[in-house]
Amino acid sequence: MENLQYVIDALSLGSLYALFALGVAVVFSIMRLINFAHGELLMVGGFSLLFLSGLPVALRIGLSAVIVVVAALVMERIAFRPVRGARDETLLVTSFAVSYLLQSLAIVIVGSSPRSVGILPQLSKQVHLGTLSVPLLDLVSIAVTAVCLVGLTLFLTRTSLGIQMRAAAENFRMARCLGVPANRVIALAFGISGLLAFVGSLLLTSRTGLVSTGMGTGPVFAAFVATILGGMGSMVGAVLGGYILGSLTVAFQAFLPLEVRSYRDAMVFGVLVLVLVFRPDGIIQPASQKQRV
Amino acid sequence: MLEVRDLHVSYGSIAAVKGLSLTVSPGEVVALVGANGAGKSSTLAAIAGVVAPASGSVELDGVALGGRTPEWIARQGISLVPEGRDVFASLTVAENLHLGTIARADRDSAAEATDRLLARFPVLDRYRDTPAGKLSGGEQQQLAIARALLSAPGILLLDEPSLGLAPKMVDLVFEVVAELREEGVGVLLVEQNALRAVAVADRSYVLRRGELVLAGTREELSQDGQLADLYLS
Ligand SMILES: Nc1ncnc2c1ncn2[C@@H]1O[C@H](COP(=O)(O)OP(=O)(O)OP(=O)(O)O)[C@@H](O)[C@H]1O
Ligand SMILES: [Mg+2]
Numbered sequence: 001m002e003n004l005q006y007v008i009d010a011l012s013l014g015s016l017y018a019l020f021a022l023g024v025a026v027v028f029s030i031m032r033l034i035n036f037a038h039g040e041l042l043m044v045g046g047f048s049l050l051f052l053s054g055l056p057v058a059l060r061i062g063l064s065a066v067i068v069v070v071a072a073l074v075m076e077r078i079a080f081r082p083v084r085g086a087r088d089e090t091l092l093v094t095s096f097a098v099s100y101l102l103q104s105l106a107i108v109i110v111g112s113s114p115r116s117v118g119i120l121p122q123l124s125k126q127v128h129l130g131t132l133s134v135p136l137l138d139l140v141s142i143a144v145t146a147v148c149l150v151g152l153t154l155f156l157t158r159t160s161l162g163i164q165m166r167a168a169a170e171n172f173r174m175a176r177c178l179g180v181p182a183n184r185v186i187a188l189a190f191g192i193s194g195l196l197a198f199v200g201s202l203l204l205t206s207r208t209g210l211v212s213t214g215m216g217t218g219p220v221f222a223a224f225v226a227t228i229l230g231g232m233g234s235m236v237g238a239v240l241g242g243y244i245l246g247s248l249t250v251a252f253q254a255f256l257p258l259e260v261r262s263y264r265d266a267m268v269f270g271v272l273v274l275v276l277v278f279r280p281d282g283i284i285q286p287a288s289q290k291q292r293v
Numbered sequence: 294m295l296e297v298r299d300l301h302v303s304y305g306s307i308a309a310v311k312g313l314s315l316t317v318s319p320g321e322v323v324a325l326v327g328a329n330g331a332g333k334s335s336t337l338a339a340i341a342g343v344v345a346p347a348s349g350s351v352e353l354d355g356v357a358l359g360g361r362t363p364e365w366i367a368r369q370g371i372s373l374v375p376e377g378r379d380v381f382a383s384l385t386v387a388e389n390l391h392l393g394t395i396a397r398a399d400r401d402s403a404a405e406a407t408d409r410l411l412a413r414f415p416v417l418d419r420y421r422d423t424p425a426g427k428l429s430g431g432e433q434q435q436l437a438i439a440r441a442l443l444s445a446p447g448i449l450l451l452d453e454p455s456l457g458l459a460p461k462m463v464d465l466v467f468e469v470v471a472e473l474r475e476e477g478v479g480v481l482l483v484e485q486n487a488l489r490a491v492a493v494a495d496r497s498y499v500l501r502r503g504e505l506v507l508a509g510t511r512e513e514l515s516q517d518g519q520l521a522d523l524y525l526s
Contacts, residue, residue, distance in 0.1 A: 166388075180392065182362065
């Protein structure tokens with residue numbers, strides 16, 4: 001029974017990491033851009049939930065989602081479209097700059113101290129499964145993430161836009177030669193990434209009860225690690241990487257002797273390095289790394 | 294009519310195409326031949342909007358294509374089958390074909406057109422749900438051609454469609470080219486297999502190191518023997 005507890009912990013944390021990683025991977029697969037400012041989308045989500053706390057909950061969540069998606073689209077239009085097709089280093093520096101700029105701006109506006117926020121307090125209830133009692137939030141996190149993954153999969157495989165996105169991810173130039181509009185698929189990738197960022201921030205703030213200007217930094221770092229682990233450029237890899245990262249974290253936390261437990265994160269990275277030694281491109285290698293944009 | 298005037302294409306300091314002019318009319322097969330590095334693919338890339346020409350103009354029915362995006366040009370009815378095919382390996386044959394219909398002016402007839410092409414290329418029908426990366430080279434070439442045709446192009450740009458194909462497949466490719474001529478499609482055919490391309494084409498252009506060295510109708514080229522000289526020298 002205790003083992004089931006660990007499985008649920010791992011799945012629940014892994015779900016969060018998978019959402020973060022997938023948000024980063026969707027954009028990377030199309031643009032070869034590692035968007036560190038994805039974390040600031042989480043922040044925008046958190047603060048939207050905070051500032052809209054007077055509204056009925058469904059409206060509050062819906063409106064916050066719209067705000068984050070719009071923020072993602074604006075970010076693409078203003079910050080990343082001008083450097084589209086530039087060298088990888090340029091993209092990387094730009095994304096760092098955007099992340100830093102947004103965080104600094106947020107500190108000016110709302111201050112740097114964390115604020116507490118309550119969303120759906122019902123989720124903190126414990127659910128009894130046999131002798132086991134687990135937070136409802138964990139189960140909801142797992143379920144919501146599963147719905148997102150299934151929904152995205154259906155979108156990517158069953159709709160024309162989804163097929164166009166996958167084509168663009170594999171060979172952007174050829175997709176354009178067939179009439180796939182570059183602006184539209186890139187905006188779509190950012191929109192999806194914004195939606196995933198919002199779901200991630202919703203689950204994260206439900207878990208921590210806090211929003212802060214720096215709240216996206218940890219998640220985006222986890223996303224970065226998960227995408228590298230899973231294979232840069234592969235969305236399936238990013239999800240897999242997220243769940244592996246979550247499982248490793250929970251496993252080390254649970255089974256390491258107490259005196260070395262504080263080195264948990266170092267050991268997680270050790271495993272990452274070990275994986276990369278044997279599979280330098282990550283677990284899943286994308287079909288093609290042809291020229292983008 | 295596709296009209297290329299005084300086209301120059303450069304990659305940094307490398308001048309790949311130097312002042313090429315050519316036309317392709319509806320229902321006309323035009324061959325563009327030349328040795329490796331002559332600038333054939335660069336010419337097609339410039340027409341399709343994939344590379345920006347250093348100078349010169351490309352027009353389709355009087356509409357300038359210069360400075361337009363590849364997707365815009367595709368929607369004007371110019372379809373490219375690039376060198377190396379570029380099928381989407383991780384997408385199924387059916388998905389690849391679907392992408393061919395994106396640029397169609399008339400989307401309603403897409404399903405019907407797809408069925409017709411599947412009848413023309415039965416092997417694609419058989420592998421509909423197979424990832425394109427699993428197909429053989431010849432099958433991928435058929436897929437690339439079928440995909441390009443699904444946009445119902447006015448002008449088809451074919452870059453070395455017979456490269457690496459078995460003789461029977463090469464015959465099929467040239468058969469399709471002849472059919473397209475009957476349907477009124479203009480075909481710009483790039484080939485290393487120059488003699489065969491020139492024999493099929495209504496007119497041909499010969500490039501050497503980016504410059505036009507010979508041009509003429511099939512009759513003209515077969516008479517004056519220059520083509521043979523060019524290829525023997
Ligand atoms: N992306 C590129 N960057 C730099 N140089 C290029 C690029 N593409 C082509 N070139 C150069 O431009 C010249 C013309 O190349 P192009 O591919 O157009 O020739 P081609 O006639 O198609 O040759 P092939 O028969 O080998 O396909 C060559 O010297 C080639 O090296
Ligand atoms: Mg070539």
